Amino acid sequence: MADLSELDKMIKASMLRFGKIVIKEAVIVAVNNNTCSISIDNGPVIKGVLMQSIVDSVANFIRVKPSVGSVVQVGMVQNKEEEYIILQCSLIEEVWMKVGDVEYKINSTKHFVKNGNAEMWDAINLLFQAIEPIIILQGRNPDRLKMAQSKLKFKKIYNGS
Secondary structure, three states, X not given: OOOHHHHHHHHHHHHHHHOOEEEXXXXXXXXXXXXXXXXXXXXXXXXXEEOOOOOOOOOEEEEEEEOOOOEEEEEEEOOEEEEEEEEEEOOEEEEEEEEOOEEEEEEOOOEEEEEOOEEHHXXXXXXXXXXXXXXXXXXXXXXXXXXXXXXXXXXXXXXXO
């Protein structure tokens, strides 16, 4: 691990090459797939602000999608004023994480979990479809009311409806 003086040298060398990194407060005015538009100090709208530093196709990422109206901190490389990136936001519309074939998304209405082509809600729904018709001749039958309530809760968590 590099000591602090070595790290300090690397940061200074990076600043000489790319310029200072300036952090400003802004407000989100529009959101697209990988970019958003911001306004700094109620000034003109700046389009194409990145939500993450890598926008190319990558197998692994965490993307935080800010909500319109969110107060954000944006970073700007001083020598390249056209390059802004969201560093932090006050309101989150969605978080999407992907590691290889595993995906996880969360927003205000649902969770989405997927591994390859296997989705969590589909797996849970298949389980309920298999259990619901069971009739036990001796002993106790499944509590149909609790099963229906449980299915509705799972559906709300994973399917958003």
